[in-house]
Amino acid sequence: MSFAKSVGLSFFHSLLRSQLETKTVNSPLLVFRQLLQFNLKPSDLTFSLVIKASASYSLKQRLEAYQIHTHLLKSGIIHFVYIKTTLLSFYVNLGCVKSASLLLEDMPERDVVAWNALISGYSKNGYDLYAFYLFMEMLREGFTPQTTTLVGLIPSIGRLELVSQGKSIHGIGVKAGLDRDSKVKNALTSMYAKCRDLAAAEILFEEMVEKSVVTWNTMIGAYGQNGLFDEAMVLFKKMRENTLEVNSVTVMSLLSANADHETVHCFAIKTGIVNDASVITSLVCVYARSGDNESAGLLHNSLPQENLVSLTAIISSYAERGNVDMVVECFARSQQLDMELDAVAMVGILHGVKNPAYIDIGLSFHGYGIKTGLCIHSLVANGLISMYSKFNDIEAVFSLFSEMQEKPLISWNSIISGCVQAGRADDAMELFCRMKMFGHHPDNITIASLLSGCSQLGYLQFGKKLHGFVLRNNLEVEDFIGTALIDMYIKCGSIDVAERVFKSIKEPCLATWNTMITGYGVCGFQNKALTHYAKLRERGLKPDRITLLGVLAACIHGGAVDEGRRYFQIMTEEFGLAPSLQHCACMVALLSRARLFEEALLFISNMEFDPDSTVWGALLSACCTHQEVKLGEYIAKKLYLLDHRNGGLYVLMSNLYASKGMWDDVARVRQMMKDTGGDGCSGVSLLEVTSFKEMDDNTYLWEVDLGEQSGRQRFSY
Known part of the structure; x- marks a missing residue:
């Protein structure tokens, strides 16, 4: 200590430089406090080194930034432009964009470095339009943009709706002669790719005489972003032919271009890049998305230091597949490591809480979101709205939406979609009208x-x-x-x-084909449904369970038993699709409607899982059609044990007894229905109101669309 005091500031400057170079985990503020204990007066260089060393220190950074800022104000050294700029950059790297913005406003003398730091900060933290407006303000104040300015700004313009602004920035770069810089060209190439202008990206790529690894990686990523996966792989092969050494970004670009992740994994092992933490994290994400949680977990465990990105990928994978128990286990692991979930991880979890049996877990994560402040993010609020919509808790949905301070279009979409999912389409229509009143398109x-x-x-x-x-x-x-x-x-x-x-x-995608096939089946156009299925196969599309469900439904309406049997066999044997209860219900309906009751019962007994009320209901409905009373009574007992409150059971049995003139049994079944709380007569009629006009204080004129019977009607309110 006495030695430190004798040498003065230079000793502490050496310590700070050492921390900066070695990126030690010790707090730079401890060194600064020791300096003050020796009654040494810190200089502008001291503060510059403290700020730069703190930028590489990972714990409690924001608190340290505020403490350093306080010392700067007390000492008066904050008036040095370069010190203020250094602090501004520190705030930007921490994501404290508002604090950085206030610093810039307080600077009487601003340099280009300060402008660049805040523009880059806005861009990195998702304030895209703010970055562009700040750039325009910088030009108005007479500052000349540099290469660093454009490289920091251009990523924020990489959106389709901002393509005109991006072209303007490109023009400014050409006029200033900055477009010749390879970093600017790489940034512009990436921007045009994100704006889906691949032709412009290719032109910029071809113009570059000397292409670095960064340039090749940018173009491979550009092809991947636009779904041109084959072109991305061809370009990668050309890159290898040019004897350029690939790096971790190359591997991540290939993964984003939908390359076979196992092949890329082998390549990364062969080249030694697999030891890179970012590559391991990318592989974890890809394996998790493909559902291979075992491989994702092994890779995650091989990380020298666990990170939130890979853990989020694994949690989201489990959540997507409804494995909520493993989600909770991974979450507990994150808490043991003192990791706080971010908005992306929270949304992944919330989307996985679909089963009403896990509503308590969903509520717990809602509480975690409130405690950590994540609920203020519109992304998390939208995830909560979606979760509560699945549970038909519309009151919670409306409460969450009303509490949101800012309601962007994505939030309006979430609540409208949530109401529709919960069967509250009328509320969705009303919200749509309110959304337009708020100026959203x-x-x-x-x-x-x-x-x-x-x-x-x-x-x-x-x-x-x-x-x-x-x-x-x-x-x-x-x-x-x-x-x-x-x-x-x-x-x-x-x-x-x-x-x-x-x-x-x-x-048309497979979902569109499925909708059309199902529609034809529902409307009784069996031949058209099967013709569309044949056309779908001609296009090379592989049918899924929904496709076959539509085909089987068409066979039911057309009474095509042989075709139905054949398509059910094709589904299991040719496409390897395991039939669901809905497929089984279709087969039971198809067979029983053709009076093949023995075959239908044999089919039910051979099912791999227990039949539900849909399966038994299909058989009971056929019994009503063909007046099979004894079999109907046997099935009714099965249905009663499954769900004695099912109103359809009593209606079908009542109709079956009525068709045979068994009126005492009809009365008995209807009394049973009343005892369970239903009368079988409840229903709702919907009228589409096309216009509305107030006639006087209490009377309104509605124009109602009833097809051929459209007309007007007065209603009192």
Whole structure:
């Protein structure tokens, strides 16, 4: 200590430099406090070294930043421009963008380095538009952008809706001569790829005479982001032909380009890159997404230091597959390691809590989100809205939504979708109107959710208006929008319009084919359903369980027993798809409707799992059709034991007895129904109100769409 005092500040500066170079875990503030204990006055260099050393120190960084800031204010050294800039960069790296912004505002003399630091900070922390506006303010104040400025700014413009701003930045770079820099060109290449302008990205790539590993990695990633996986692999082979040494980013780019992860894993082992923590983390994420949690777990355990990204991937994988017990176990592991979940991890968990049996666990994670402050993130709030929607807890959904300080479009989409999922489509329509009042423009997800609501309520006219909105705004009628439109028209009874929408789609996905096949089956067009199935196979698409369910339903409506047997066999033997209870119920309905009751009962006895009320209900319905009283009574007992409150059971048995004139038994069954709390007569009629006009204080005129019977009616309120 006496030696330290005799040499003065230089000794402590050496200690801080040593910490900075070795990235030691010791707090730089401890060195600073020792310096003060010797009554030494810190200089601007002291504070500069303290701030830089603190940037590599991982524990309680924000607290240290505020403590350093306080010392700077007390000493007056904060007036040095470069000190303020260094502190600003420190705040930015910590994600304290607001504190950094306030520092810049307080700087009477600003340099380009300070502007660059805050622009980059906004960009890294997701404040994309703020980064762009700050850049424009920098230009207005007469500062000339540098290479660092554009490299920090361009990543924030990598969104399709900001492509015009990106092109403007590119133009400024060309005018200033900065576009020749390889770092700027790499950033621009990545930006154009994210904006889906792959042609521009390819031009920039070809223009580069000397292509570094970073350049090749950027272009491989660009192809991967745009789904051109084959092109990404071809470019990787060319990169290898140019004898360029791959690095960890190359491997991660290949994984993002959907390359076979096991092959990439072998390549990483062969080249020695597998020891890189970022590569291990990427492999963990890919294995977890593919459902191979065993391999993901082994890789995760091989990390020199566990990180939240890989643990989040494993947790999300378990959650997606409904393995909530393992989710809780992994969460407990994260708590033992003093890891706080981030918003992404929380959303992954919440999406996995689907079964009402795990509602207590969902509530516990909601409590964790409140305790850690994660619930203020719109991403987490949307995840909670989605979770409570699955449990039909609409009151909780509305409460969460009302508590949100900022309601971006994604939050409106979440609550609208949640209401539709919970069978509250009328609430979804009302929310849509409120959303428009708040100035939000609906996107594809909004439209798809509303179309699903129209399907529930039979709102054909509103569905047509949404279709018109899609056409006027040139939204792509592909994938889920096209599928939602087809589903809406089918369920509203307009199969011909559904056909026209289907034909307008250039490349229908499997879900779209499934919707059309199921629609034909529901509407009784057996031949068209089977023809569409044949066309689907001609396109090279592999059917899934939903496809075969639609095909079997079509066979039921058409009474095609032999075809139904054949398709059920194809599903299990050719495609290796294990039949669900719904498939089994279809087969039972198909056989029993053809009066093949013995075969239907044999099929039920050979099922790999216990039949549920759907299976027995299909058989009982056929008994009613063919007036099989004894078999019907046997099945009714089975159904009664499964669910004695099932109103359909009593209605079917009542109809069966009535068809045979057994009126005493009809009365007995109806009394049993009343004793369980139902009368079999409850129902709801829906009218689509197309306009509304107030006539006087108490009377309103509604225009109601009833197809051919559309008209007007006065209602008093």
